[in-house]
Amino acid sequence: MLHYRTQGYNGCAVKYSPFFDNRLAVASSSNFGLVGNGRLHILELTANGIQPLKWFTTQDSLYDLAWSEIHENQVLAASGDGSIKLFDCTANDFPISNWKEHAREVFSVSWNPVAKDRFCSSSWDGTVRIWSPHRPQSLLTLPTHSCTYSASFCPHSPEIISSPSTPDPPATAIPGQPGGPAPPAEALTHDWNKYRPTVLATAGVDRAIRTFDIRAPQQGPLSTMLGHEYAVRKLAWSPHLSNVLLSASYDMTCRVWSDRSDVAGGDMDMMRAGPVVGAELGRMGRHTEFVTGVDWCLFGSEGWCASVGWDENLYVWDVRATMS
Template sequence: MEYRTTGFNGYAVQYSPFVNSSIAVGAAANFGLVGNGRLYFFDLTAQGIVAQKWYNTQDAIYDIAYSEQNANQLIAGCGDGTVKLFDTKVPDYPIMEWKEHNREVYAVAWNLVSKDTFVSSSWDGTIKLYSPERPQALLTLPTHSCTYSTHFSPHSPSIISSVTSDSHLRVFDLRTPASASNHLVHLIPIHGHAPQQGPSYNPLRPRHPPSEALTHDWNKYRDTTVATAGVDTIIRTFDIRHHKHGATAHLEGHKYAVRRIAWSPHAPDMLLSASYDMTCRVWSDRMATPNITPGSHAPSQGAELGRMDVHTEFVTGVDWCLFGGQGWCASTAWDERLLVWDARSVMNQR
């Protein structure tokens, strides 16, 4: 199924965690460089995708996240540094707004466990923690680097993670004393050195030099596994218990930067990616395969299971449906299109 968001280039898409036929898209005019944003709410019907409601904003919408408390509410991160809370029962305007960041808000995420807080991250080098019932942020976590992606762990209400332009995965645990570390418990370099191979090995010249990390996601079944991706096109998975050994798996195949990744809610080894090469790809990290040991020094080479190449511009958002058939997903892109499709259909073609 397809819907054209005419005049607005897609940036983020998310299925409702409450209703399998509801989906939202955050978009921006003029590719997010200048102009308004728009938040769409859609119903998936037998007649196709139907726009039920939309809101215009003064600046681009770069990311969205459904509330885990209220099926009618959603937060949006905007280019003017604001985070806005919308309620579909209230027409025209957001019901709350936070202006805590002084640069673009590039990611928002809801707490999946306690369901009473959410976070945002920004190009200003900070992560902010909020309650939807409080007018100011509850906490600021510094990253000191442009922060493109932030998430709560789906296994703990107290663990927040981020990836940044300095090529690091940061993990914060709010149960720890703040002290000088600001709750930081792991600082993981995403681009490690290549394994030592022969006399030509040079630790000062790694195979993959550091580049900006744009996206990451927590595995829904393995509580210490995180996937990261970004400008260098490679998706890496890490076991944070053994991160000093580097990535546990490399998933290689995209031709340009990977903008968004999402672990499957249905399978522990499967994830979905969206890239500037105009494709969405389905992968297995193969960590469920016998004889591949987490923490080993040599990363597993993950397998591409299939790809969808219908989009004609940068693909910037992708999400899995939590309900029904275990392959339904959605993608949005700069080609002004929302596509709803079945990942199993592209997997069968390979």
């Protein structure tokens, strides 16, 4: 397990580069993102551990990031001042582009992996916006009418975008004692399956991870995974295995799960049979504060991932070492 300290800055998100197997980036904020500066860390994995390649300090908190799909040295950052900034690792300490149309904090950014000339953002202002890195204004605004924590392009289609948000009416419950899911509450995160084009996973305040098939949106979840003791902050499907996903939670753990689609006969059989109970395969408990970001390495063997949290720690670790 490798470790790096984001000294003075609490981690909010981590992403591996899609171009380099030894490079990753961390979006972080001082004072837990409540007030103060942000910092984007560009890091490299070396024979001597994790080394800083470059960092950019911003006037407001940074909540999320996305590597460009068209330029190996460029990274988007979602800022608390409502702006989206594009940084270049080879440039000076300022963004090469800046977009500001959101009226409140930008909480997520996602680059389109299919149509690579666009990216999207979601904000607490109740909108998702589509952008081009070559244009100063957004291409499209999609109203969600509620606080939107996550937005993502489908990796199988250039025109499909998804975003979970606060239910209507919004729930007031907060995570309580360990056990089953609480009443419907805010969805904080979601991710598309990399191998099954119609399947995605969601999670949030009620502590439950659920998978859905967009061909049957009213049918309910294909699979439900229970075990986290507090809200689930981030989900990431494995880029190597179709049934495995990783979660990060306010209970200070990262957990690896199987949605059991590999033994349930496939998605159509799961829809006919009703909800499947997924299985926890292992967990990592080295963080000492909220875990806010996880991501899988796209290269090499299928187990390596990275996690960040409010404890100012980045860990790079092998999921397989946590599995019993």
